[in-house]
Amino acid sequence: MKKMLLNLTKNLLRKYNIKPAKRLGQNFLIDKDALQKLIEAAEISKGDTIVEVGAGIGAITIELAKLAKKVVAIEKDRALLPLLQESVGDFRNIEIVIGDILKIGELKA
Numbered sequence: 001m002k003k004m005l006l007n008l009t010k011n012l013l014r015k016y017n018i019k020p021a022k023r024l025g026q027n028f029l030i031d032k033d034a035l036q037k038l039i040e041a042a043e044i045s046k047g048d049t050i051v052e053v054g055a056g057i058g059a060i061t062i063e064l065a066k067l068a069k070k071v072v073a074i075e076k077d078r079a080l081l082p083l084l085q086e087s088v089g090d091f092r093n094i095e096i097v098i099g100d101i102l103k104i105g106e107l108k109a
Contacts (some may be wrong), residue, residue: 005059006030012057016083024077029059035052039063053101056080056086076100 009028014018016065020026022079029035044050044067055061055073057080064071070080074097075084088094097104 005032005035007011009057009059012083012087014071016079018079019082021077026056026077028056035059035063039067044068055084055096061088061094062091065094069093070095072097074099074104 009030013028020028041054042050042064044064046069048068049070049072050064050068051072051074052061052064053074058073061071061073061084071091071094073084073088073094075081076099078098079109081096084096088096
């Protein structure tokens, strides 16, 4: 299971010719067990609107969208936009916002 998420991540990054940006502190979640623990700890309900800062390639975003009413996925790195759109494209309850969370004004829920 862990290997599947690792391979998916590597393949997507390779497809879009993206390398993690050290200046942005980018790390991509590849451990399915850690992902599951994070989602369980969040105690999300169907009526929740979630704001995710640093959506990356969407591994967490997808799991959040399965449980919440809406997910606002904020990503600073514009280079990740096509990759993120591909990975979360099947979910109608995900809104992608490209920008720096420290510079974004009030979000609409």
